[in-house]
Amino acid sequence: DAGVIQSPRHEVTEMGQEVTLRCKPISGHDYLFWYRQTMMRGLELLIYFNNNVPIDDSGMPEDRFSAKMPNASFSTLKIQPSEPRDSAVYFCASGSTLGPTNEKLFFGSGTQLSVL
Amino acid sequence: QKEVEQDPGPLSVPEGAIVSLNCTYSNSAFQYFMWYRQYSRKGPELLMYTYSSGNKEDGRFTAQVDKSSKYISLFIRDSQPSDSATYLCAMSRNTGTASKLTFGTGTRLQVTL
Numbered sequence: 499d500a501g502v503i504q505s506p507r508h509e510v511t512e513m514g515q516e517v518t519l520r521c522k523p524i525s526g527h528d529y530l531f532w533y534r535q536t537m538m539r540g541l542e543l544l545i546y547f548n549n550n551v552p553i554d555d556s557g558m559p560e561d562r563f564s565a566k567m568p569n570a571s572f573s574t575l576k577i578q579p580s581e582p583r584d585s586a587v588y589f590c591a592s593g594s595t596l597g598p599t600n601e602k603l604f605f606g607s608g609t610q611l612s613v614l
Numbered sequence: 615q616k617e618v619e620q621d622p623g624p625l626s627v628p629e630g631a632i633v634s635l636n637c638t639y640s641n642s643a644f645q646y647f648m649w650y651r652q653y654s655r656k657g658p659e660l661l662m663y664t665y666s667s668g669n670k671e672d673g674r675f676t677a678q679v680d681k682s683s684k685y686i687s688l689f690i691r692d693s694q695p696s697d698s699a700t701y702l703c704a705m706s707r708n709t710g711t712a713s714k715l716t717f718g719t720g721t722r723l724q725v726t727l
Binding site for chain 2: 603
């Protein structure tokens with residue numbers, strides 16, 4: 499398996515524009531997480547899904563952020579409208595409740611978002 | 615005050631040195647403790663996983679948890695240049711994939727030749 503795949507790797511946009519980040523989890527994993535990483539706040543959980551259903555979105559900063567998981571192999575995180583304070587690295591991670599590594603999250607390489 | 619505190623570094627050590635990385639936390643409900651390693655421009659990867667107080671060893675790495683002091687450590691013996699990365703501690707109240715992890719901000723480690 500190629501691991502968790504995120505796109506794009508880098509995104510530069512202007513304030514007010516819509517941004518869509520994409521994630522393909524590892525095949526067979528039933529959990530998917532979206533995290534945001536900044537120097538000041540570290541890694542923060544935004545939302546997670548189990549079997550494509552959003553379970554906890556309490557970390558989503560505000561209504562400008564939305565996430566979907568239409569099927570087991572694809573998820574999006576959308577920011578509309580984007581603001582400079584949204585600049586961060588956004589990570590997608592997947593995990594499985596089955597097998598010996600059920601506590602292990604597998605992270606993608608992240609999307610570096612810059613909002614000017 | 616953050617739930618998990620971690621010195622950001624950077625920490626620079628010569629090859630072969632013993633490295634000590636630490637985190638303190640304030641929430642006594644945390645039971646499960648992890649260390650993740652993150653290379654530049656990559657996502658974090660799980661390095662060590664421990665439950666409650668005590669030590670766990672895996673090769674050159676030893677994770678130590680002192681719940682009474684709310685203090686966890688990661689020791690790296692015989693450090694190598696390939697150990698140069700950011701090390702993030704993480705902790706949770708429950709085990710399992712669905713457990714919500716609280717991360718430290720990470721300590722950047724540089725192992726020099």
